[in-house]
Amino acid sequence: MAEKMNVESFNLDHRKVEAPYIRIADRKDLGSGVRLTKFDLRFTQPNREHLESEVVHSLEHMMAEHSRNHSDVVIDISPMGCRTGFYLLVSGDMEAQDAADLVEATLNDLVAADEVPAANEIQCGWGAHHDLDGAKREASRFLEQREDWLTVGV
Structure with a gap:
């Protein structure tokens, strides 16, 4: 094992x-x-599949906006550079089950959304780089596997 x-x-x-x-x-x-908890929200299997760049961008915008409708402890939702998921950063000692409930509510909002928030040149550094349908598809796919979310496999 490496250092x-x-x-x-x-x-x-x-x-x-x-x-x-x-x-x-x-x-x-x-x-x-002051305590922080960081969650690994893994959407796709590492080294086997990844999310498309526009989809990641739209999921990031949508989860960042919609998650705050369900919790006042969300600090940030950031995409992983490998494009297999996101990091959710919250204040306090949130447990994985509570994070799963938050993610579920957030993704249900996302699936019902008609637009990507702030997907324009004024509010975003690459306003045209979005895929609403792709984001909704990946959110739905993640939601369909809700029963598996708390099993990591390590």
Whole structure:
């Protein structure tokens, strides 16, 4: 086994996980009672499939906007560079089941949406780089596998 690295996901054997899943990737105590929890929202199987760039961009916009309708502890939703999923960062000690409930409510909103929020040149750095239908398709696919989300396979 290689030396432990500073980035948590670099220490995860991506060959052993089974997407889709939601897992706690990290918890940080920032002092003064401030805690953060980071979740790995894995949409596709690492090294076998990935999300298209426009789909990732639209999912990011939509999850960032819609998640905040369901929780006031969401700090950020960021796409993974490998395009297999997202990181969800929240304040506090949220558990994986609670994150799954939040993601489910968020994706249900996304599937029902008629537009990608802020998909324009004023509010986005690449406003034309979106795929609403693709985002809805991938959100639906993830939702269809809800019963498997809390099983990572490692």
